[in-house]
């Protein structure tokens with residue numbers, strides 16, 4: 482696959498509209514970059530941010546002189562939280578959102594594992610609501626998906 | 627399970643739109659099949675969104691709104707594909723907002739009113755368990771666009787099923803009042819289950835083509851999963867009721883018309899409005 486480092490740089494500057502501390506590249510939704518086409522995939526089927534993300538990427542590409550580069554949205558293979566980059570995970574934790582994990586959920590405030598789920602669905606489809614039993618702070622967990 | 631003969635209205639009950647051609651062409655069959663998939667998701671998504679601001683707690687409110695969002699997302703994909711298969715330039719919005727009740731192809735289960743929270747959870751359990759098994763099979767569809775939507779959505783639907791199962795168990799194995807309501811909700815929704823597994827000519831045609839799913843093949847697994855939840859909830863397996871069929875051919879309960887009135891009012895009053 483031919484990659485243009487300049488294109489990747491532009492994409493890495495586009496924030497996720499719902500969690501602006503991470504970029505669309507951190508989120509793992511940019512699947513491939515070719516000289517004339519960027520391929521992206523939605524996180525959730527009904528994610529209302531999908532249209533906004535596509536528009537934001539379009540605006541960023543246009544502004545950086547990549548007007549000729551098309552954006553294609555594909556559904557398959559389906560996005561998984563495994564595609565969130567290590568940098569993305571670190572940024573989520575620093576922002577106060579526990580990154581997806583198959584093990585114990587650490588409180589992003591105090592690091593405790595004495596945590597419990599309050600609600601399976603949080604403020605957006607990709608997050609669930611948790612609370613820390615040690616520091617009593619509620620927090621979002623980016624759900625494994 | 628279904629030992630009683632089904633109630634199915636004669637197809638003459640609807641004038642236009644009913645699927646009654648003996649040898650369907652692949653294009654029109656695909657269109658009809660995609661409408662079934664899309665309309666199930668759309669109508670249940672709309673129903674669930676009626677809970678927004680009215681659910682028992684803010685967490686439940688968020689959960690139901692999120693499930694509704696997933697379902698509307700599925701509908702967007704299926705209805706866009708349906709429009710492409712039809713080839714008359716209709717997109718998801720045109721199919722969602724500018725069709726009349728007789729042209730909808732959803733099953734009866736999804737159009738049933740929310741009732742109380744227990745009834746909503748009964749409906750969700752019965753539907754999401756079915757939809758998960760359906761999508762799991764559709765991942766192997768010979769139609770790659772359908773397979774892609776199914777692959778994407780099956781992960782979300784698994785979550786819907788888990789949430790519904792947890793609530794059915796919590797309410798069933800709860801207080802006397804919650805148990806009574808959960809049992810009543812389940813008993814009411816039970817009659818709409820056989821339709822989910824109905825194989826009419828279109829369904830058989832699509833299964834034969836490798837596009838659709840042979841529904842009886844997922845029935846045993848469905849029954850097993852539902853029975854497990856009902857047992858854990860200490861509820862009784864509802865008795866067989868006369869199954870109601872016809873949604874796939876455009877015969878609906880009066881409830882669907884009211885739902886569409888709310889859903890379609892704005893786009894029909896102000897066609898092509900932008901803001």
Ligand SMILES: [Zn+2]
Nearest residue numbers: 588591613616
């Ligand atoms: Zn803490």
